[in-house]
Amino acid sequence: MHHDYLDRFSRLDSPVHRVPAWLKLACALSLLLITILIPMSRAALFGVLAALLIAIAVASRLPLLSLAGRLLMLEPFVLGVALLSLFQPGGGAIFLRLVARGSLCLFTVLLLSSTTPFSEILTVFRKLRVPAILITMLALMYRYIFVLVDEAERMSRARASRTFRRDRSHMWRARGDVIGRLFVRSTERAERIYAAMCARGWKT
Amino acid sequence: MHIPDGFLDTKTAAVTMGLAAAGVGWAAHSVRKTLPPRKVPLLGVTAAFIFAAQMLNFPIAGGTSGHLLGGMLAAVLLGPSAGVLVLASVLIIQCLLFADGGLLALGANIFNMGIVGTAGAYGIYWLVRRRAKGLQGQLMAAAFASWCAVVIASTSCAAQLALSGTVRWGIAFPAMAGVHMLIGVGEAIITTLVLATIAATRPDLLREEARAAGAPRYRGVIVYGLLIAIGLALLISPFASPWPDGLERVAGKLDFMGKAALHPLVRAPLPDYVIPGIGSPVVATALAGAIGTIVMFVFAVILARVVTRRTMAGDRESAAVR
Numbered sequence: 001m002h003h004d005y006l007d008r009f010s011r012l013d014s015p016v017h018r019v020p021a022w023l024k025l026a027c028a029l030s031l032l033l034i035t036i037l038i039p040m041s042r043a044a045l046f047g048v049l050a051a052l053l054i055a056i057a058v059a060s061r062l063p064l065l066s067l068a069g070r071l072l073m074l075e076p077f078v079l080g081v082a083l084l085s086l087f088q089p090g091g092g093a094i095f096l097r098l099v100a101r102g103s104l105c106l107f108t109v110l111l112l113s114s115t116t117p118f119s120e121i122l123t124v125f126r127k128l129r130v131p132a133i134l135i136t137m138l139a140l141m142y143r144y145i146f147v148l149v150d151e152a153e154r155m156s157r158a159r160a161s162r163t164f165r166r167d168r169s170h171m172w173r174a175r176g177d178v179i180g181r182l183f184v185r186s187t188e189r190a191e192r193i194y195a196a197m198c199a200r201g202w203k204t
Numbered sequence: 205m206h207i208p209d210g211f212l213d214t215k216t217a218a219v220t221m222g223l224a225a226a227g228v229g230w231a232a233h234s235v236r237k238t239l240p241p242r243k244v245p246l247l248g249v250t251a252a253f254i255f256a257a258q259m260l261n262f263p264i265a266g267g268t269s270g271h272l273l274g275g276m277l278a279a280v281l282l283g284p285s286a287g288v289l290v291l292a293s294v295l296i297i298q299c300l301l302f303a304d305g306g307l308l309a310l311g312a313n314i315f316n317m318g319i320v321g322t323a324g325a326y327g328i329y330w331l332v333r334r335r336a337k338g339l340q341g342q343l344m345a346a347a348f349a350s351w352c353a354v355v356i357a358s359t360s361c362a363a364q365l366a367l368s369g370t371v372r373w374g375i376a377f378p379a380m381a382g383v384h385m386l387i388g389v390g391e392a393i394i395t396t397l398v399l400a401t402i403a404a405t406r407p408d409l410l411r412e413e414a415r416a417a418g419a420p421r422y423r424g425v426i427v428y429g430l431l432i433a434i435g436l437a438l439l440i441s442p443f444a445s446p447w448p449d450g451l452e453r454v455a456g457k458l459d460f461m462g463k464a465a466l467h468p469l470v471r472a473p474l475p476d477y478v479i480p481g482i483g484s485p486v487v488a489t490a491l492a493g494a495i496g497t498i499v500m501f502v503f504a505v506i507l508a509r510v511v512t513r514r515t516m517a518g519d520r521e522s523a524a525v526r
Contacts, residue, residue, distance in 0.1 A: 007301055028307065029307065029308070032209055032210075032306075032307060032308045033214065033308070035209075035210060036209070036210055036212070036213065036214065036217075036308065037214065070303075074303055074304065077206065077208055077304065078208050078210070081207065081208060081211055081365070081370075081371075082211075084365070084371045084375060084376060084379055084380075085370060085371045085375075087375050087379075088371065088372045088374075088375050094370070094371075098210060098211060098370060101209075101210030101211075102208050102209065102210040102211065103210075104210070105208065105209030105210040105306060105307075105308070106208065106209065106210075106303055108209075108307075109209065109299070109300075109303045109306070109307050110303045112300075112307075113300055113301055113302075113303060118300065118301060121300060131228070131229060131232030131233075131236075132232075133232050133235060133236055133244065133247070133289065134228065134232055134289060134292065134293065136244060136247075136248060137244075137247050137248040137251055137289060137290070137293045138248070138251075138293050138296060138297065139248070140245060140247075140248025140249060140251075140252070141248045141249075141251040141252045141255070141293050141294075141297055142297065142301075143248075143252075144248065144249050144252040145252045145255050145256065145297070147252070148249070148252045148253055148255070148256040149255070149256045149259060151256070152256045152257070152259065152260055156260060168263060171262075171263055172262055172263075172393065172394070172397065173397060175260055175262050175394070175397075176393075176394060176396075176397025176398050176400070176401055177397070177401045178260065179257045179260060179272065179394070179397075179398045179401075180397070180398040180399070180400070180401025180402045180404075180405070181401060181405065182253060182256065182257060183250075183253055183257075183281065183398070183402055183409075184402060184405050184406050184409070186246075186249045186250060186252070186253040187246060187249075187406070187409060189249055190243075190245045190246035190248075190249040190250075191242075191245075191246075193245040193249065194242050194244070194245045194246075197245065
């Protein structure tokens, strides 16, 4: 997993990217609120919102195909929950409402995350008085996600190349082993990170 | 169990956001007071670890696969408050970087998985752990509590969907709780296997936890207990009262959303849902949950015994991983 997979597009340059992060966060939140407050009787407004979001996407010079791809990739999560609503009286209408709202909201969050670097969001969090320890955790997590995902993949590969039994209980135990050892390695890595942070003058 | 945006109404989103903020705030306060500074990087790295562990799939029957959720694992390894922070971080990153789980629904997701499913389930773990000794007792408590974590978190999730008028309680609760009673079994097995591996390689990591958790922090119990009680009272009580009441609420909401056209559709099939003699699906699910809890407790005892024996015997083909 490449580290720029996380927010590949957030460091591009465009008028939308240059908008301050707090404004984008506020706009995204109000767009989400508007989306869930639109009554179904005004379905045309969903179209207006969609057009607005597409306009923002174009203005932010994001590669539209890969944006659409990610949207489609995430759509099953919306459909999965929405499917539950089909099993009730009047479910068809509710289902359509949920899918429309869910997809628009998804698009909104996707636009926010692909035009705003995560570090800038953390700066906004700091101004909003989010506990400092949580911000430190988020920053460290953002830094180490891809390291640990890579490590997990390497360990699974090593395991797969040495294990020849394919029965399920054995595979489960092997997976449990990999995760357990991944935690041990993470702990050891955290100790090294702490030493490195101290060496660079970090204070709580 | 991640609720996407667009499925919660403003009232539910606001209430759960407040509860989540209070819970995370308390967790940060309590971690700052009790955790030595050298452990701070461990929290961030553990959050990344839970995220990476969620990407490793476990094969289930028929080509499907499941993965670890990790709330209980984080709480057992680092303590309940640190567990709340770890899960909150995972959910925030999943929401903001991967758009998995909504931004307005972030409060609800943190409340369900981060607070109810982590601090709440840790309470169950702690109660069982006190009465069971040794590694086997710890594994057994963790297995049982991680099943409970998944089930109560999904119930809370169903209640939020129902309160928002998205899916009726009579459908959301049986569907969510039913499915998660099965998913919970997987979660219990994975959590136990992972803890057994850690106990075999670095037993000190688990003992440290035991020392920290040895002295119960009553204030933490009160704060988390209160938050969860308030949350569940606000979320579930409208549906716990006799069935038609909850329905009327939803019907009223639908009425408001969909205008009069939906009206006959909503009211007509109601009687079908209360089958005389058998009771509603809600009662049936609650009953299944009660039986499931007992079965799961027995299963946890057996699972812990099997896994412990294997760990102790040292008969593990795990050298390949190192």
